[in-house]
Amino acid sequence: MTILKHVLESVENQFETFQILNEDGKIVNKADMPELSDEELKELMRRMVYTRVLDQRSIALNRQGRLGFYAPTAGQEASQLGSHFALEKEDYLLPGYRDVPQLIWQGLPLHQAFLWSRGHFAGGQFPEDVRALFPQIIIGAQYVQAAGVALGIKKRGKQAVAVTWTGDGGTSQGDFYEGMNFAGAYKAPAIFIAQNNGFAISVPREKQSSAKTLAQKAIAAGIEGIQVDGMDVLAVYAATKHARNRAINGEGPTLIETLTYRYGPHTMSGDDPTRYRSDELNSEWEKKDPLIRFRKFLEGKKLWSEEEEAKVIEDAKNDIKEAIKKADQAPKQKVTDLIGFMYEELPVNLQAQMEEYQAKESK
């Protein structure tokens, strides 16, 4: 049965890494270069620089005890923001815990992102025009839910897509397969993004699966899959744009695997990456940095300058300062607030507890 062996081999060999900009910021794939105006190209850079500053400040704020749960994003800007840049306001986002930047660029006010990090309910009260779910903590859950949102969008005949992100570890969950399979079965307009940063906390990608690529996991669901250089913002953008067009045209979902890296620890809650990653590996990836690469590209087109970059950094720092101030003003949470969110109408047990805690908390 030599044929069996060859099927796997031939499938795997078809998943080449899609790239547009190489590490030197040179275009290596002119044919797929997306149509973006100079202004849009600059906006992409602005967002990446801003988000890098946000990451640095968030880490510092966490260390000072002024932020709570935080999963660092540096290194993943192209993967996160390139994919988000291909979306529209009417699209629905289902992010994971590391994907706060996409929410912010979708319109989630910064102070609310901070409140979410601190564990304040106001961090989950998104503005009505931000079509998104809070960052998912349960790995994989967002994938199946995305299939539901996508089917809903399709049934309503809307010109929109549901987009969800998880990590390389997330692709091992049953929910990952179920989500893609359901969306595929309904030809629902969904985009599944697997950000492969090489590790699930400490577990290397090779230990998650014998599959050579994560993108090939699309095959079993009967949907399109593509592996992208996740440090190349133009490639991520182009792949996501393509997936969105296909989805809107009724051609069904796409799985996009982005090859990327997180420079920082898994989260700020005690992870020590030196236990499982080498300095050599870190510097190998830092050479592929998405900001350096895209900056070179823009500078070559005379679209970016040090002054412009300094201005973005300054703006980001100011915004963050303001947002922290605003987050500090949020009212202290009470048990009575929490009870109030439980049901549309309070059942008897909670009515009694509401009174009990009202008395306690007004003391």
Next chain:
Amino acid sequence: MAQMTMIQAITDAMRNELKNDENVLVFGEDVGQNGGVFRATEGLQKEFGEDRVFDTPLAESGIGGLAIGLALEGYRPVPEIQFFGFLFEVMDSVAGQMNRIRFRTGGTKNQPITVRAPFGGGVHTPEMHADSLEGLIAQTPGIKVVIPSTPYEAKGLLISSIRDNDPVVFLEHMKLYRSFREEVPEEEYTIELGKAAVKREGKDVTVVAYGAMVHSSLKAAEELEKEGIDVEVIDLRTVSPVDYETVMESVKKTGRAVVVQEAQRQAGIAANIVAEIQERAILHLEAPVLRVTAADTIYPFSEAEDVWLPNHQDIVEKIKAVVNF
């Protein structure tokens, strides 16, 4: 003897059993080289090799199924679920499969699995990490639920759990992992599952608790001693099955009881204990049996957890209420 934290005692128990029985296997997310996110398996892969101590792909349902299958093949699996909030991902394995295999096979097959998981509030985790879900499993026939409150007991109870021929869910309160050290013998010892411990003797009122609430109860008892109230504190240690003998003996002596749990009030361990007390000892009671619990909400966002969690002050209040009834 060595001074150990609870997490060290847990590691020590696994090391002991890995040595003791070549069928013991330890696995889960990040348990290998990383030694677990809390370092519960620190050094074990190095000592026993990847064959015995290994990382799994990221899927709790996969971990549960793997444990069941390995048990069918004669192994004694000790899987870790990284946080007990992910119980829902592995619920079918735990409550729909491993607990029923002895029953389904008419007593011909067993499942000597010990599912370890950190749980419990007060350490500012993101959501789904801190929930007290022991009640869900305690309601499930065919599985035992063990919750230690000290390093010494953690070691003895974990060794007993691993040696038990039925599935055990072994829950480790995160707040207790490193909160204090105590003398833990380096040699092996066991503590019988299903046996409570009287942690403080008293004659006026019985407090029944488990996990971190044992320490809050002891603190309440100390405070009340100054006011002349003599509190007996019982640590259940195993919440399924419950050692009702020890509870009843105490309640018959004191005539008063308060049951404490960190979990929400609706259903749960405490409700069942109150029910058993009234069935078995109502004529000995001088006052209604009261509960100290959290409110019936979802486990709160981290900024609100300190106000939400029951504390020793809540226990003091309820003890006073039953004493002054």
